[in-house]
Amino acid sequence: MAFPESKLTIALAGNPNSGKTTLFNQLTGANQHVGNFPGVTVEKKEAALRDNGEFFPRKSAGRIVLVDLPGIYSLSPYSQEEIVARDYLVRERPSAIINVVDVMNIERGLYLSIQLMQLNIPIIIALNMMDELRENHGSADIPRLSAKLGVSVVPISASHKEGIGELLETAVRAAFLQQRPLVQDFCTGAVHRAIHAVAHLIEDHARDIGVMPRFAATKIIEKDDLLLEALDLTAHEKHTIAETIIDMKDETGKDRKAAIADMRYEFIGDAVAESIEKPHMTLHQDRSARIDRLLTSKYLGIPIFFGIMGVIFWLTFSVIGATLSDGLAWVFAAAGEGVGGALSAAGVNPVIQSFVNDAVFAGIGSVISFIPMIIVMFFFMSILEDSGYMARVAFIMDKLLRKLGLSGRSIIPMILGFGCSVPAIMSARTLSSERDRRVTIMLTPFMSCTAKLPIYGVFAAALFASHRGLIILSLYVMGVVVAVVVGVVLNRFIYKGKPVPFIMELPTYRLPNLKTVGILLWHRTKDFLQRAFTVIFVATIVIWFLQSFDVRLNPVDYAGGSMLSLIGDFIAPVFTPLGFGTGICATAIIAGFIAKETVVSSFAVLTGVPSALALQTALPEYFTPLSAYSFLVFCLLYTPCVAAISVVGKELGSAFASFSLILRQTIIAWVAAFIVYRIGLLFL
Ligand code: GDP
Numbered sequence: 001m002a003f004p005e006s007k008l009t010i011a012l013a014g015n016p017n018s019g020k021t022t023l024f025n026q027l028t029g030a031n032q033h034v035g036n037f038p039g040v041t042v043e044k045k046e047a048a049l050r051d052n053g054e055f056f057p058r059k060s061a062g063r064i065v066l067v068d069l070p071g072i073y074s075l076s077p078y079s080q081e082e083i084v085a086r087d088y089l090v091r092e093r094p095s096a097i098i099n100v101v102d103v104m105n106i107e108r109g110l111y112l113s114i115q116l117m118q119l120n121i122p123i124i125i126a127l128n129m130m131d132e133l134r135e136n137h138g139s140a141d142i143p144r145l146s147a148k149l150g151v152s153v154v155p156i157s158a159s160h161k162e163g164i165g166e167l168l169e170t171a172v173r174a175a176f177l178q179q180r181p182l183v184q185d186f187c188t189g190a191v192h193r194a195i196h197a198v199a200h201l202i203e204d205h206a207r208d209i210g211v212m213p214r215f216a217a218t219k220i221i222e223k224d225d226l227l228l229e230a231l232d233l234t235a236h237e238k239h240t241i242a243e244t245i246i247d248m249k250d251e252t253g254k255d256r257k258a259a260i261a262d263m264r265y266e267f268i269g270d271a272v273a274e275s276i277e278k279p280h281m282t283l284h285q286d287r288s289a290r291i292d293r294l295l296t297s298k299y300l301g302i303p304i305f306f307g308i309m310g311v312i313f314w315l316t317f318s319v320i321g322a323t324l325s326d327g328l329a330w331v332f333a334a335a336g337e338g339v340g341g342a343l344s345a346a347g348v349n350p351v352i353q354s355f356v357n358d359a360v361f362a363g364i365g366s367v368i369s370f371i372p373m374i375i376v377m378f379f380f381m382s383i384l385e386d387s388g389y390m391a392r393v394a395f396i397m398d399k400l401l402r403k404l405g406l407s408g409r410s411i412i413p414m415i416l417g418f419g420c421s422v423p424a425i426m427s428a429r430t431l432s433s434e435r436d437r438r439v440t441i442m443l444t445p446f447m448s449c450t451a452k453l454p455i456y457g458v459f460a461a462a463l464f465a466s467h468r469g470l471i472i473l474s475l476y477v478m479g480v481v482v483a484v485v486v487g488v489v490l491n492r493f494i495y496k497g498k499p500v501p502f503i504m505e506l507p508t509y510r511l512p513n514l515k516t517v518g519i520l521l522w523h524r525t526k527d528f529l530q531r532a533f534t535v536i537f538v539a540t541i542v543i544w545f546l547q548s549f550d551v552r553l554n555p556v557d558y559a560g561g562s563m564l565s566l567i568g569d570f571i572a573p574v575f576t577p578l579g580f581g582t583g584i585c586a587t588a589i590i591a592g593f594i595a596k597e598t599v600v601s602s603f604a605v606l607t608g609v610p611s612a613l614a615l616q617t618a619l620p621e622y623f624t625p626l627s628a629y630s631f632l633v634f635c636l637l638y639t640p641c642v643a644a645i646s647v648v649g650k651e652l653g654s655a656f657a658s659f660s661l662i663l664r665q666t667i668i669a670w671v672a673a674f675i676v677y678r679i680g681l682l683f684l
């Protein structure tokens with residue numbers, strides 16, 4: 001087969017949770033986020049085919065581009081990420097579509113397939129999760145299904161790498177030869193007549209805007225008014241269409257949307273009955289149902305959820321994560337001491353010595369030693385995501401969240417917020433109502449992200465050694481409580497209205513895939529290290545510089561003379577009522593705006609300690625337990641980091657949103673820390 005010079009783009013489209021991203025990762029070697037709940041992919045992602053020769057001749061691989069799309073149920077989109085997928089397919093028209101269909105939910109998958117076929121783009125159905133069908137003693141007659149649908153069907157198992165080579169070959173051939181789906185009549189009777197009548201009527205208008213007439217006709221009958229406008233029909237034509245629809249309604253006795261949906265399901269029902277032998281209740285579903293009887297039970301569901309989160313926090317903060325982090329901190333301290341000793345023995349310039357000791361080892365080291373704790377946290381998060389439990393959490397929390405004017409789906413961005421706010425805020429796109437989305441985005445930054453862990457970790461170890469885990473847990477809980485209060489206020493006064501009803505499929509439970517989890521952790525680690533050596537490093541150097549020199553750029557030898565102390569002392573009084581009105585705290589808080597970890601690295605630089613361990617012994621000189629706790633509360637709640645702020649601005653579509661976020665959270669943080677400190681003073 002001669003290969004075209006131009007690029008072929010192959011789009012992966014299908015229902016949420018059908019395995020598109022898993023397939024995309026296999027084909028391209030990318031490491032996109034996979035999770036067992038709907039709404040993991042919210043943006044389209046592109047990558048070239050992997051060129052390791054595994055699935056395709058190496059030299060041509062670079063010319064094939066794959067596009068991973070957010071999941072959709074139909075081409076009539078409801079939420080933002082569905083619009084992304086629809087617009088891409090309809091407007092940009094990829095060279096071919098690989099339509100991923102989960103064989104365990106085949107009817108729902110084919111409901112989309114037969115709409116995709118009408119786009120008149122070459123299409124191949126990848127019948128995924130064949131491993132699960134086999135395990136449950138079902139079977140599929142592929143040639144028969146393929147004949148009935150009029151498109152190629154390739155059975156695969158994306159996560160087990162089965163059938164991928166054949167799928168790719170079929171897809172590339174179809175893209176290359178531009179093999180369109182055989183035109184199929186899915187319809188019968190009255191609906192059939194209506195679609196054909198409208199299709200003929202609008203044929204020229206549809207071709208003018210580059211849409212297939214039958215597709216356009218079906219959409220119009222389904223009441224897609226945007227498309228109707230775009231077609232620019234005459235009043236007379238519109239009238240005829242309206243009449244046709246009324247006739248169809250009268251004949252079928254159903255409303256227009258139901259008539260079309262029923263027609264599609266009837267066709268699909270026949271196709272599936274002929275070709276797929278399904279196990280009655282699959283082992284997986286059976287197991288899932290049994291697990292759900294416990295995990296989503298009316299009385300135990302919520303306590304179990306809190307229990308699970310509690311265990312995760314406990315293991316992270318006081319058992320596994322803390323132990324590993326302490327070990328790493330010790331290694332850093334020893335290394336720093338060794339290097340520092342060597343430098344001073346060699347008589348290196350004291351400014352350089354100070355740079356290496358204070359900025360590099362103490363500053364960066366104090367942050368990096370928390371990597372194990374952060375990784376452990378992300379490990380548990382990815383287990384939650386990949387097992388299918390996340391969707392259940394949304395389900396069981398729905399009632400409770402509804403009282404705050406949110407729907408259960410909002411809990412997913414919030415839980416992801418315990419990891420990092422940036423992807424969490426983006427995942428709010430899956431919320432189908434704009435109001436729910438806005439409120440959720442505003443509440444997500446109150447969840448303690450992992451970047452705040454180093455702050456909590458250092459302070460808890462320094463001042464609350466015996467109750468370390470408890471102190472950290474209390475901060476996480478406080479973040480949630482404040483989010484609840486803010487949510488109630490927003491709901492009462494600003495975003496009045498009702499959350500949309502809860503609709504979310506509960507996927508079957510799966511054992512988390514080790515590779516998926518591994519990839520995720522590797523990414524988080526890389527991400528964190530990258531940040532440590534770029535943003536955090538630079539911020540630390542700036543702090544070190546401002547601390548080490550005066551305004552005339554002379555090295556300072558007494559603490560009061562540096563540029564930094566000028567700035568810090570100027571702002572410090574703002575924090576005096578909260579119990580930590582010192583220049584050091586003010587500076588660290590400002591640095592934390594860049595990234596939360598820099599609060600810790602700044603402390604290490606500012607107190608002039610050689611390592612994170614030494615910082616733990618130094619902090620009690622600067623704080624009482626109460627003022628330390630007040631400081632932690634402030635750090636928990638005040639403005640999120642630059643990255644999160646800019647995502648909020650982008651998602652809400654205005655710079656004002658970013659600005660008001662900074663202001664709102666800083667005020668809330670100040671008030672909360674004030675209350676904590678003042679109440680504390682009464683008792684201590
Ligand atoms: P997407 O929402 O369509 O992008 O789906 P994902 O790629 O995120 O996968 C959803 C879930 O299905 C994940 O838990 C995957 O591990 C799982 N999965 C994907 N492909 C297969 C497969 O072939 N067999 C099985 N058993 N699970 C799969």
Ligand code: MG
Nearest residue numbers: 020021040041
């Ligand atoms: Mg995906």
